[in-house]
Amino acid sequence: MAILVDKNTRLLVQGITGSAGGFHASQCRAYGTNVVAGVTPGKGGTFFEGVVPIFDTVDQAVKATGANASMIFVPPPFAADAILEAADAGVKLVVPITEGIPVRDMLPIMAFLKERGVRMIGPNCPGIITPGQCKIGIMPGHIHRPGRIGVVSRSGTLTYEAVGQLTRLGLGQSTAIGIGGDPIIGTKHIDALQLFNADPDTDAIIMIGEIGGSAEEEASAWAGLNCKKPIVGFIAGATAPPGRRMGHAGAIISGGQGTAEAKYEAMQKAGIHVVRSPAEMGAKLAELIGHKV
Amino acid sequence: MKIHEYQGKEVLRKHGVPTLNGVAAKTPDAAVEAAKAVGGSVWVVKSQVHAGGRGKGRFLGEVDEAAIALAAKGEDAPGKGGVRVVKDLESVRAAAQAMLGNTLVTKQTGLSGAKVNTVYIEQGCQIVKEYYLAVLLDRGAGKTVVMVSQEGGTEIEEVAEHRPEAIVKEWADPLTGLGSWQARNLAFALGLSGKAVGNFVKVAQGLFRAFNAADCSMLEINPLILTADEQILPLDAKVTFDDNALFRHPEYAAYEDPAEVDPQEQEAAKYELSYVKLDGNIGCLVNGAGLAMATMDIIKFYGEEPANFLDVGGGANKEKVTAAFKIITADPAVKGILVNIFGGIMKCDVIAEGVLAAVRDTGLNVPLVVRLEGTNVDLGKKIIAESGLRVIAADSMSDAAQKIVSAVRGV
Numbered sequence: 018m019a020i021l022v023d024k025n026t027r028l029l030v031q032g033i034t035g036s037a038g039g040f041h042a043s044q045c046r047a048y049g050t051n052v053v054a055g056v057t058p059g060k061g062g063t064f065f066e067g068v069v070p071i072f073d074t075v076d077q078a079v080k081a082t083g084a085n086a087s088m089i090f091v092p093p094p095f096a097a098d099a100i101l102e103a104a105d106a107g108v109k110l111v112v113p114i115t116e117g118i119p120v121r122d123m124l125p126i127m128a129f130l131k132e133r134g135v136r137m138i139g140p141n142c143p144g145i146i147t148p149g150q151c152k153i154g155i156m157p158g159h160i161h162r163p164g165r166i167g168v169v170s171r172s173g174t175l176t177y178e179a180v181g182q183l184t185r186l187g188l189g190q191s192t193a194i195g196i197g198g199d200p201i202i203g204t205k206h207i208d209a210l211q212l213f214n215a216d217p218d219t220d221a222i223i224m225i226g227e228i229g230g231s232a233e234e235e236a237s238a239w240a241g242l243n244c245k246k247p248i249v250g251f252i253a254g255a256t257a258p259p260g261r262r263m264g265h266a267g268a269i270i271s272g273g274q275g276t277a278e279a280k281y282e283a284m285q286k287a288g289i290h291v292v293r294s295p296a297e298m299g300a301k302l303a304e305l306i307g308h309k310v
Numbered sequence: 311m312k313i314h315e316y317q318g319k320e321v322l323r324k325h326g327v328p329t330l331n332g333v334a335a336k337t338p339d340a341a342v343e344a345a346k347a348v349g350g351s352v353w354v355v356k357s358q359v360h361a362g363g364r365g366k367g368r369f370l371g372e373v374d375e376a377a378i379a380l381a382a383k384g385e386d387a388p389g390k391g392g393v394r395v396v397k398d399l400e401s402v403r404a405a406a407q408a409m410l411g412n413t414l415v416t417k418q419t420g421l422s423g424a425k426v427n428t429v430y431i432e433q434g435c436q437i438v439k440e441y442y443l444a445v446l447l448d449r450g451a452g453k454t455v456v457m458v459s460q461e462g463g464t465e466i467e468e469v470a471e472h473r474p475e476a477i478v479k480e481w482a483d484p485l486t487g488l489g490s491w492q493a494r495n496l497a498f499a500l501g502l503s504g505k506a507v508g509n510f511v512k513v514a515q516g517l518f519r520a521f522n523a524a525d526c527s528m529l530e531i532n533p534l535i536l537t538a539d540e541q542i543l544p545l546d547a548k549v550t551f552d553d554n555a556l557f558r559h560p561e562y563a564a565y566e567d568p569a570e571v572d573p574q575e576q577e578a579a580k581y582e583l584s585y586v587k588l589d590g591n592i593g594c595l596v597n598g599a600g601l602a603m604a605t606m607d608i609i610k611f612y613g614e615e616p617a618n619f620l621d622v623g624g625g626a627n628k629e630k631v632t633a634a635f636k637i638i639t640a641d642p643a644v645k646g647i648l649v650n651i652f653g654g655i656m657k658c659d660v661i662a663e664g665v666l667a668a669v670r671d672t673g674l675n676v677p678l679v680v681r682l683e684g685t686n687v688d689l690g691k692k693i694i695a696e697s698g699l700r701v702i703a704a705d706s707m708s709d710a711a712q713k714i715v716s717a718v719r720g721v
Contacts, residue, residue: 181683232450254606254607
């Protein structure tokens with residue numbers, strides 16, 4: 018089962034004729050994702066890799082192919098518009114990979130998505146993968162294995178690190194989600210935890226946070242009361258100075274808010290099994306569920 | 311992107327926020343001319359640095375070390391500060407002379423201080439009361455929030471910690487903006503009455519308008535003042551722009567002050583590398599922001615301090631890796647380098663070639679530990695092993711961190 022995406026996902030790619038969009042659409046297809054359509058205004062009627070039909074609008078693509086998820090590679094100035102177009106066309110899952118979308122563009126989007134019952138993962142994210150079934154995003158598919166551990170993280174390569182550790186220990190993943198490094202994102206830690214908690218095919222969770230905001234605190238508080246599954250937690254940025262942006266637009270401690278210590282404290286209070294070394298995420302989880310290597 | 315107070319006030323004026331008259335100057339002579347242009351008989355000479363706490367700041371060389379140490383802690387110290395009230399033109403010149411070209415130490419700059427290259431000459435005014443106002447993003451709510459407190463002049467962190475109930479907030483709906491009723495709620499919460507209420511509403515809505523139109527990520531007015539004639543005015547203005555929105559504000563390029571940015575960080579920006587200088591001695595070169603932070607953390611976990619944050623990004627090529635290496639090694643504090651790459655789309659063999667090319671190009675005088683994982687990892691490791699260069703290979707993040715920590719300790 019896993020969460021959000023599986024072998025029934027019918028993916029369309031907005032910005033499929035761009036270099037990044039084309040490359041990753043191709044990689045997703047190679048992984049086995051059912052890429053049913055591409056959208057680039059003005060390129061309608063042509064084909065991607067000779068087989069995937071390209072449309073001028075998302076509306077046309079959805080009507081013709083029944084696409085139910087969209088991966089977005091549209092450049093920052095036009096990305097917000099692309100998200101709205103997908104949502105309005107009836108796509109239920111939008112995954113904007115684009116990094117660098119202005120916050121002001123994102124604010125009005127959230128209400129628009131909510132009204133239409135659309136889930137967004139990202140922006141500024143690596144995407145989501147249910148190993149062996151569906152990969153939407155830029156993560157390297159080959160490091161994943163099908164299994165029963167859920168992974169949620171704000172970062173790309175740190176998600177890969179956690180997945181790599183799990184796979185090396187013989188632990189597969191139900192679904193791994195990179196929720197994105199921006200201050201405004203569609204799916205937060207708490208949403209991912211709720212989905213994993215309700216998923217019969219997920220046994221345990223690795224939750225990776227980073228400095229900035231208070232989403233980890235909110236998720237931890239929820240998990241402490243409601244999550245029935247063991248969680249291993251790590252927060253990146255314990256050594257980051259306040260007031261400086263650490264790469265991600267959202268990774269900044271400001272006004273004393275968003276420190277790693279506050280997040281660790283919230284996790285510990287909620288019974289989340291905290292590791293202070295990012296190298297220990299997989300091993301700690303294996304220990305928790307009694308997995309012998 | 312941070313800008314100076316005088317630039318911030320320029321942005322506010324553009325969006326209809328009333329401000330005191332003021333003119334910026336870069337020399338003592340220009341400061342006198344500025345004071346004449348501003349008019350009146352009382353002026354405030356203000357050091358323009360990005361750091362806050364200027365009033366309690368002290369200048370290196372003007373006061374003794376003990377006073378500097380107090381200033382760095384944000385405590386009251388003997389001597390004059392980075393903001394001075396003066397009553398004649400000769401005193402304007404003297405204050406500007408004392409500030410320009412000198413280094414101001416405040417609680418936010420730390421002991422190294424910040425050099426003052428510009429002063430802002432502003433008209434004096436009669437302050438009845440000081441407040442705090444900020445417009446910023448509430449990430450949890452996904453809305454812009456306007457927050458105020460009666461404790462003007464105090465850092466908001468302190469108020470939040472000791473008297474959180476003293477902070478009053480109104481969240482603006484993304485569709486309707488900040489309503490007049492919301493601005494009035496804030497005005498009454500601050501205890502304002504009479505004409506000051508209407509004046510506050512105008513200022514609050516102007517600030518909200520400026521925040522959106524200028525794509526700010528933070529707009530902090532501390533203090534916001536009530537004057538004897540019931541005016542509400544921003545006495546200070548800390549404006550930070552959303553870096554992601556700079557593409558639609560080419561006019562902001564003029565606001566950039568290279569003196570405020572670390573030279574290595576400027577160099578990194580040219581190559582689109584995300585680099586932040588830190589105080590430790592182990593340089594890090596990593597792909598991905600989260601992994602880069604985690605790499606800093608694991609260095610600390612094993613007992614040393616990272617010298618920098620550096621994310622080479624997803625599209626790192628040989629040129630970028632070489633530039634990154636040069637930036638890291640330009641920091642004299644660096645006693646060892648840790649390269650931590652999780653190859654995804656980027657292949658480890660390509661990274662390995664890039665690292666080796668950079669080492670051959672820039673030379674290597676400190677221990678280098680390389681940890682590769684992910685796509686084409688075996689090929690990458692083989693390339694490093696056969697290079698004949700003094701590169702220490704590592705298998706996992708913990709292995710890598712322990713090896714570089716041992717190497718810089720010489721054990």
